[in-house]
Amino acid sequence: MIDSMRERFTRVTGDLLRTDDRTVVVLAVIGHSLFADQGLTHRYPQRIIDVGIREQAQIGVAGGLALQGFKPIVSGYAPFLIDRAYEQIKLDLAHQGSSAVLVSVGASWDSSGSGRTHLAPEDVALMTTLPEWSVHVPGHPDELELLLRHEHGLGSSAYIRTSIQSNSRPYTTAPGRISTLRHGSDAAPTVLVMGPLVDVTLDAVRDLDVTMLYATTPRPLDTGALRAEVTGTDVVLIEPYLVGTSVAGVMKALSDRPIRLFAHGVTDPDIRRYGTPNEHRAAHHLDASGIREFVIRSTAAPVAGR
């Protein structure tokens, strides 16, 4: 049985606390119990700081720690860590020239039963507005660990978005690189899928003549691989968050080519529904049938071999 991304995050962060005494963890209650359960709050009382339910101060405190030479890992619920504290991220970290790794839980519709206040499909788009920041959407706990260790090792500024949704296996072992999962014919549409939607997308296009690419990193987008793998004119971008978030990145990579780009993602962030994550994914047409319909309707992709 694989662990969840959140469990893996806690375990890997514990390892980073042990191996690098510049590592500090800044929490705003969310996640505290996981660190406590592993004995980490007891072991590192000076380097695991819980500010209480104060997400704006959480980022400011991380910025201050970064100014003193620490390497903050800041974790919280996506709508509060990112949406609420965006200005603090922009000014207290980015504008100061300071670095931190922000790791969220509660991706898009993960907390569907909680309604709009706990839904965060806009976070990736917000974070892609910040120069010099990397944005990662891992699709598997192994990918999360890879990206967290990579960014912490670099001491760079990164946002890593964890999710309760996960692919059945990791599809990449190279941080930031696009993986080619399937080759279609030369003229076939290219489907670029982000994060934990790989399995459903593979199912959706199982008999279609498409090239399928996978990325965990919408920013910076692996333009070299994208340019090498796109051989036709049609590109379908599938993202488990706000529709069109990575359109600019794809267009920039392929700006010298006559392509048609079709973006699929969350078009209505406020659907005023509760229920399960799978029900929300279907409501956004990001289940296998919804993705299949979008790909066929957009590109008229033929069934392979016909």
Add this chain to the structure above:
Amino acid sequence: MSLMTGDEKHSEAATSTLDVLWILYDRVLNVSPTNPEAKTRDRFYLSKGHGPMAYYAVLTAKGFLDPSTLHDFGSFHSQLGHHPDRQLVNGVEISSGSLGHGLALAVGATIGLGTDQTDTRVFCLLGDGELDEGSNHEAIALAGRLGLFRLTAIVIDNQSSMHGWPNGIERRFEVEGWTSAVVDGRDHEEIHRGLVASHHESPHVVVANVGSRS
């Protein structure tokens, strides 16, 4: 309640507010399920949107909700989720669940009532943990400066704030010009006295102690 609604996640938050909510709707608020949009109604804003089970239960008891809506709480087709949505639930004044929003909305609503509806009051319910959010303190200061006497905040104190309020929650309001009452959050008479205490020139806060993490 959690057995009825299936919401076990926020049982503590819900049970902490139950007595205050009941007294508000049973004895204090001028609201009616048959005319929930009445211009002169009192406004009640549940800022502490976590654990709305008690809220839904009281709204049901008072005729705002059909009891049959409770059984599928939290489902895709239910109007009742883990945080209330004002566009889905009759009688709910604000959508809430993200902490630290309700009091500023209540301040704005109190200002917006102007001076021509002198009997209309605004009540806002928060939690002691929620007071950690800095936005509350901007609203507390503003309400005090503006002398919003028709505004009453209720803080449910179940000692869930990470770093606590060692000088007393009421003190934080008093320094900004609010009047205050500290009550036993399970004692209905004390709650009622605190909620209807006279405050003609300043906003008022009722701190309702309900014990640790109850």
